[in-house]
Amino acid sequence: MTNFEMIKSLDEDGMAVLIGSADCICEYCAYEIETCVYSCIEGSKKWLESEVDYMKVKQFDGHSLERDLNEWLESNENSVDVIDIKYSVASFTECQKYDSEYFGCALVIYKTKNDTFNRR
Structure with a gap:
C-alpha cells in the first residue's frame, strides 16, 4: 500500500x-x-x-524514564514489535558543589503489529 x-x-x-x-x-x-x-x-x-x-519512535526521558519505559513496553507488548531501543545516560557535575545530576534518554523504535495507520 x-x-x-x-x-x-x-x-x-x-x-x-x-x-x-x-x-x-x-x-x-x-x-x-x-x-x-x-x-x-x-x-x-x-x-x-x-x-x-509503519515504523515509529517513542522517546522517554527524565528521572522516571526507566519506569515509564517499562510500563509502556508492558502495556504495548501485544500491539507493537520492538525493533531496537537506544539508551543513553550522562551525569553532570556542578563545579562548586560537586553533586552530580543524572540525565538519561531512551528511544524505542517499533512497528505496530496490526499494520494500521496510527501517528501517535
Whole structure:
C-alpha cells in the first residue's frame, strides 16, 4: 500500500489525525534533511508514491524514564514489535558543589503489529 492509497482510505477522523499531528510539511516528503533539494511538490509526490512505513519512535526521558519505559513496553507488548531501543545516560557535575545530576534518554523504535495507520 502506498502512502497515497493509505490517505485515500482514511475517514474524516483519520485524516484529521494525519494532518493535525504533522509538525511541518516535511513529514510528507520523500527527501530527508540531508538530501533536501527544496522541491516540496516533487518530494511530496514521491512520498505519496512510496510504500507506507509503519515504523515509529517513542522517546522517554527524565528521572522516571526507566519506569515509564517499562510500563509502556508492558502495556504495548501485544500491539507493537520492538525493533531496537537506544539508551543513553550522562551525569553532570556542578563545579562548586560537586553533586552530580543524572540525565538519561531512551528511544524505542517499533512497528505496530496490526499494520494500521496510527501517528501517535
